[in-house]
Amino acid sequence: MQDSISPSSVLHRFMNLLVALILLTGLPLARAQEWTRHQPEPAPKGPWSDKSLSPDKRADLLIQQMTLEEKISLVHGDVGEQSAKKSLGGAGYIPGVPRLGIPDLQMSDGRSGVANIGRTGRYATALPSALANAASWDLQASYDFGALLGKEIRDLGFNVSLGGTANIIREPRNGRNFECLGEDPLLIGKMLGSELKGTQDQGVIGNINRYAVNDQETGRQIMNVIIDKRAMQETDLLAFEIAIKESSVGTVMCAYNHLNGTFTCEDPYLLTDVLKKSWNYQGWVMSDWGATHSTVPSARAGFDQEMPDGKFYGDGLKAAVEKGDVPVARLNDMVHRILRTEIALGIFDQAPVLRPVNPFTGAEVAQRSAELGMVLLKNANGQLPLNASTIKSVAIIGEHADAGVLSGSGSDQVTPAEGNAVPGNPYGWHPSAPLKVIRARLPKAQVTFDGGGDIARAAKVAAAAEVAIVFVHQHTGEGFDVRNLSLPHNQDNLIAAVAAANPHCIVVLENGGPVTMPWADKVSAILEAWYPGIRGSEAIANIVFGDVNPSGKLPVTFPKALEDTPHPTLAGLKYVPENELHYVHKEFPPFDANYDEGLKVGYKWYEAESKTPLFPFGFGLSYTTFAYSSITATPGKGLTVTFQIANTGERSGAEIAQVYALLPASAGEPFERLIGWEKVPLTRGESKIVTVSVDPQYLSIFNVEKNSWELISGDYKISVGGSSQSTPLSTTVHIANSN
Ligand code: BGC
Numbered sequence: 001m002q003d004s005i006s007p008s009s010v011l012h013r014f015m016n017l018l019v020a021l022i023l024l025t026g027l028p029l030a031r032a033q034e035w036t037r038h039q040p041e042p043a044p045k046g047p048w049s050d051k052s053l054s055p056d057k058r059a060d061l062l063i064q065q066m067t068l069e070e071k072i073s074l075v076h077g078d079v080g081e082q083s084a085k086k087s088l089g090g091a092g093y094i095p096g097v098p099r100l101g102i103p104d105l106q107m108s109d110g111r112s113g114v115a116n117i118g119r120t121g122r123y124a125t126a127l128p129s130a131l132a133n134a135a136s137w138d139l140q141a142s143y144d145f146g147a148l149l150g151k152e153i154r155d156l157g158f159n160v161s162l163g164g165t166a167n168i169i170r171e172p173r174n175g176r177n178f179e180c181l182g183e184d185p186l187l188i189g190k191m192l193g194s195e196l197k198g199t200q201d202q203g204v205i206g207n208i209n210r211y212a213v214n215d216q217e218t219g220r221q222i223m224n225v226i227i228d229k230r231a232m233q234e235t236d237l238l239a240f241e242i243a244i245k246e247s248s249v250g251t252v253m254c255a256y257n258h259l260n261g262t263f264t265c266e267d268p269y270l271l272t273d274v275l276k277k278s279w280n281y282q283g284w285v286m287s288d289w290g291a292t293h294s295t296v297p298s299a300r301a302g303f304d305q306e307m308p309d310g311k312f313y314g315d316g317l318k319a320a321v322e323k324g325d326v327p328v329a330r331l332n333d334m335v336h337r338i339l340r341t342e343i344a345l346g347i348f349d350q351a352p353v354l355r356p357v358n359p360f361t362g363a364e365v366a367q368r369s370a371e372l373g374m375v376l377l378k379n380a381n382g383q384l385p386l387n388a389s390t391i392k393s394v395a396i397i398g399e400h401a402d403a404g405v406l407s408g409s410g411s412d413q414v415t416p417a418e419g420n421a422v423p424g425n426p427y428g429w430h431p432s433a434p435l436k437v438i439r440a441r442l443p444k445a446q447v448t449f450d451g452g453g454d455i456a457r458a459a460k461v462a463a464a465a466e467v468a469i470v471f472v473h474q475h476t477g478e479g480f481d482v483r484n485l486s487l488p489h490n491q492d493n494l495i496a497a498v499a500a501a502n503p504h505c506i507v508v509l510e511n512g513g514p515v516t517m518p519w520a521d522k523v524s525a526i527l528e529a530w531y532p533g534i535r536g537s538e539a540i541a542n543i544v545f546g547d548v549n550p551s552g553k554l555p556v557t558f559p560k561a562l563e564d565t566p567h568p569t570l571a572g573l574k575y576v577p578e579n580e581l582h583y584v585h586k587e588f589p590p591f592d593a594n595y596d597e598g599l600k601v602g603y604k605w606y607e608a609e610s611k612t613p614l615f616p617f618g619f620g621l622s623y624t625t626f627a628y629s630s631i632t633a634t635p636g637k638g639l640t641v642t643f644q645i646a647n648t649g650e651r652s653g654a655e656i657a658q659v660y661a662l663l664p665a666s667a668g669e670p671f672e673r674l675i676g677w678e679k680v681p682l683t684r685g686e687s688k689i690v691t692v693s694v695d696p697q698y699l700s701i702f703n704v705e706k707n708s709w710e711l712i713s714g715d716y717k718i719s720v721g722g723s724s725q726s727t728p729l730s731t732t733v734h735i736a737n738s739n
Contacts, residue, residue, distance in 0.1 A: 043101030043349075051349065058348075059339035062100055063332055070097050071335045072318045076310030088157045089120040091289070091411065092308045102339070103347055105205075107160040107307075109411040111179045112533065114152045114357075118415025124152050125362025125534060126407060126414040126430050128370045130165070131513065132530035134181035134555040135620075136372035137656040138679050139194045146198030146206075148365040153204050155355040159347045160205045160251065162411075164192050166239040167255075169513065169556045170601045171216045173481040173570055177513030178408040178531055182555025183602030183617060184674050185235055186698055189242020196247035203346045208243055209253035210288050212236050212270060213595070217481045218583055219572035221290075222590045224258035231598035232259075233702035241279055250283040250341040254303065256291045258590075263293050271302035282344075284337035299326040304334040359417075363535050370539035375528040375552040376621040383504060383524035385546025385623060386467060393446040395462045396435045397498055398471030398508075399489065402449050404429035405529075405536035406510045410478020417534065427475045430534050434471050434508070437537040441545055452494045459501040468502040469544070470495050476512030480581045481570060485516045485562055495519045508540055514558040517614060528554070546623065551654040551679070553620035553723065557602050560614045566597035566605055599669060603724040607671040618658050618674070618723035624649030624684070626722060628657070631729040633718045635736070639694040643720050643729055645680055646687035654681040657720060659692050660727060664714025667701050672719065675699060699735065711737040 043049070048061035063071070077092045087093035090108035109115035112133075114124035125148060127133070133145050146163070153161045165176070169183040181188040196206040213225045213236045243249070252275060254265040264270055265287045275281045284304040292298060292306040295316040306313035320326040342348040376384070386394075396402075404421030407413065407428040414428070421429040439447045450461040452470070462468035472491040476482055486492060499505040499522040506525040509515065510532065520526065527550075529540050542548040559565050571593035576583045600608045603617035624647055631643040641659050656679050660672040676692040696711050703710040713736045721727030 044099060046100070049101070055340040055343035056336070058343050059336045062102065062339050063335055065100055066097065066335070068318060068321065070100075071331055072314065072321075073097070074102070074338055075304060075317065075331070075334045076306040076313035077308040079309045089117070090158050091162055092160075101348070103159065103342065103351065105160050106158040106352075107162055108153055108156070108158040109162045110149055110153065110414070111163050111165065111412045112407075112531070113149060113414035114156055114158070115412050115414055117156060122156060123357055123359060123417060124156065124414055125357065125359065125366055126416065127366045128373055128533040128536070129178040129408055129512070129531040130181055131178050131555060132373035132532060133195065133369055134187060134191050134373070135375055135528070135530065135552040136369065137187065137191070137553055137555075137677055138372050139190060141369055141372045142191045142194040143198035144365055145369050146195030147202060148362060149195075150199035150202030150204050150206070152357050152362065153199070154202050154352055155357050157352050157354050158204065159352055160207065161199050162207045162209065162253065163199060164196050164207065164243070164249075165209050166192055166236070166243045167210060167212070167214050168236045168239055168601055169215070170235070170595065170597070171481070171567065171570070172485060172514040172556075172559065172562075172565055173483070174215055174513065175217045175476045175480045175482065176410070176478050177556070178476055179412050179478075183557060184555070185238035186242065186674050186676070187555055188239040190246065192239070192243040193246025196243060196249045200247065200250065200345055203350065205250035205341055205345050205347060206247065207251040207253055207286075208240060208249050210255035211240060211252050211275070211285075212255060212264060213259055214255035214257050214264075215595075216571065216593065217479055218570055218576060219588045219591060220256045220584055221586045222588050223572055224261060224590060224592050225595060226260060226592050227595040228598060229704045230702045231595070234599055235601050237274065244279060244281060248282070250345055252281065252283065252285050253288050254285055254291060256288050263291070265291050265303050266294055266298040266301045268301040276302055282337065283341045284334065295320050296325045299330055299334075304337055366533040367535035367539050370529070370532040370536055371542055371548045373530060373552045374532070374539065374543055374550055375554055375619075376543070376550040377526040377528055377615050377619070378520065378523065379621050380524045383506060384527075384544060386544055388441055388545045391442060391445050391466060393448070393465040393467075394438060394442065395465035395468040395502070396438060396447060396449045396471070397458050397462055397468055397494070398434075398452050399473070399491075400425070400429055400451070401433070401471035402435040402451070403433050404431050405434070405532050406473045406475060407531045407533075408477050408512050409475070412478065430536065432532075432535055432537040434469075434537045434540060437541045438469070438544075441541050452491070455490070455494050455497045458494060459497040462498040462505070463501040465502065467504040467506065468498050469506045469508060470498050471508045471510065473509075474511035474515055479584050481583075485514055485559070487511075487515055492518055496522060499523045506544070510536070514556055516559070516561060520614065528552075549623045549651055549653040550620065551622060551656065553618050553656045553658075554615055555617070557606060557613045557617045558615040559606075560612070564606070564611045564613070566600070600671065604671040604673065607724075616723050616725040618656070619725070620656070620723070622649075622653045622655065624651045624653040626653075626655040626682070628720060628722075628728045631718070631720055631731050633716075633731050633733040635733055638696040639675070639699060639716075639718070639733065639735065641676065641692045641694065641718055641720065642689060644687055644689050645682065647682035647684055650684060652681070652683045654679055655722060657690055657692075658723065658727075659694070660719045660724065661694075661699060662717040662719070663699070663701070664712050664716065666714060667712045669701065672724070674724070711735065711739075713737045
């Protein structure tokens with residue numbers, strides 16, 4: 001049947017939608033008009049405009065036309081008055097060269113959405129944290145996450161997305177763990193590669209940061225990380241390598257720290273030998289903000305662009321080139337890398353068009369991502385899912401659970417829509433209130449609330465309800481590390497009291513990384529929701545009430561206690577004043593962070609040291625059950641692992657089936673490593689044969705003497721299962737290195 005809609009009502013609906021979008025996106029018209037004045041003139045034509053030529057050729061043709069001053073202007077940020085007027089208010093701005101059609105670079109942060117855009121009065125979608133995305137182990141979901149980020153970056157007028165870190169979680173207290181994608185290089189590399197590809201497919205330049213081994217915030221500007229070459233290659237660098245190769249990301253950001261005695265932004269090993277030569281990286285290297293420390297050593301090391309200003313790469317670099325201390329060819333290489341990337345990713349040929357961000361699409365992607373990344377850690381006696389049609393009363397307990405969900409702070413902070421959901425609170429709360437969402441799901445039940453500040457009162461409220469759901473949080477952010485892994489604000493005691501008052505106690509965690517759970521044995525269910533973004537509570541409710549069957553798995557080990565981790569005392573901690581949280585201080589005396597756990601990062605540490613974690617890497621429950629059978633492992637170019645998996649429970653669900661390898665003893669790695677995984681959706685009763693192909697590099701070790709990866713000949717134990725500590729299938733396969 002056809003709807004009879006008059007043209008005027010179509011127009012009316014369109015106008016309503018437009019007004020709604022403008023209101024929702026908070027796009028002030030004045031700002032939009034101002035922005036249109038920044039639109040570049042139509043690009044001047046020249047031989048470099050020929051799109052049939054390669055990006056490299058076109059970049060070279062442009063360089064032939066450029067003056068020394070123009071080249072220098074492209075290799076550093078500009079914070080001057082003129083640029084401030086043209087900048088869209090993102091983290092960085094670099095004026096282009098209008099006479100040649102070279103566009104301005106407008107850079108915005110964002111690992112979980114276009115960050116801090118609120119200061120310009122505009123709206124961007126708050127996605128879940130990068131760590132939540134990683135917990136989905138879902139490459140398509142990660143692509144969609146990156147694509148949404150890239151689309152909004154572009155819609156808001158930016159053309160460089162400073163999104164995505166490949167730093168490994170080796171320090172559970174690191175304040176920036178929520179920006180990371182876990183503790184395993186393969187998981188990080190694949191998931192981040194997919195995300196960055198999604199971003200760049202939207203016609204913006206992506207970025208991978210902060211290269212490398214920038215794994216804690218305490219003293220980040222002055223700390224010297226000590227790590228041996230093999231360990232570095234097989235852990236943090238491997239994560240970067242995989243992500244860069246999977247995505248052909250356009251920019252790499254070097255980090256604040258020293259690495260084995262050299263600032264990362266002036267380290268020839270990192271920048272030239274590894275990144276540009278060994279990995280054949282074609283993009284450019286920019287500094288973290290203020291992480292450039294020299295002109296000539298940096299230029300000679302292979303460093304390309306200083307951000308956010310030109311202390312070393314402005315007049316200093318110009319003089320060094322004129323004197324011959326930095327060869328013109330090196331400067332041309334910096335500029336070439338920038339221009340070829342702009343051309344290859346389409347930002348040279350197509351000026352950005354400002355569009356309002358579509359908050360509805362954003363919310364859908366954010367919710368789906370949150371649902372896929374939540375990890376069900378405990379579910380005693382099938383406590384979850386709750387049956388919304390029979391439940392009579394629920395107590396919602398927890399600070400701000402009536403207002404919103406928490407996010408991580410710093411350069412990845414997405415401005416909460418319509419202001420902080422907890423006005424005046426120092427942390428960013430997104431307006432997705434658990435209480436409101438759960439009340440809407442249970443119109444006939446009694447839903448009570450207690451903020452948890454008075455533990456005895458909260459326990460009373462919990463005791464009066466059929467079920468108690470406790471929302472707890474741990475704020476983390478850039479610029480500081482947490483002092484310990486306990487939940488702050490007396491929340492451990494709150495949970496213990498609620499669990500004592502009500503045998504049906506469900507804990508929902510909103511946190512940036514691993515936390516300890518002294519109450520884990522006492523509660524019925526634990527749901528790890530991370531920082532879940534703008535639709536966090538809707539996603540939590542969908543899992544709690546069973547509309548979504550959880551499938552996320554931990555991308556990071558949760559230890560039982562800080563004492564079980566490689567470094568019970570954080571490097572540099574002795575310089576941090578008591579009661580002070582923000583400790584990025586440059587004033588500390590330089591200190592070493594000695595990562596002598598080497599290769600034993602995350603789950604490898606716990607296996608090698610025979611320590612049982614609270615929840616292992618790769619772990620996560622489902623509302624259904626899976627059975628594994630029939631493993632075969634066939635060597636070839638790498639390895640092919642085949643096995644069968646069946647859904648043996650009552651519901652459809654998806655299993656993240658993981659493949660681990662124990663290398664021959666001569667490899668010197670007496671602990672397993674992840675070599676592949678597959679997300680397998682299965683309806684009730686269904687079974688599937690799964691094949692995982694393993695790249696030879698993922699089975700290899702880094703041979704420092706040969707300075708290359710080496711596949712060791714010998715017997716490999718291959719294990720398959722649902723977590724690093726639950727691998728019901730295993731087989732041994734002989735692999736011969738024919739080289
Ligand atoms: C952070 C980077 C960020 C930059 C620009 C730095 O403090 O470490 O991740 O991209 O600021 O905001």
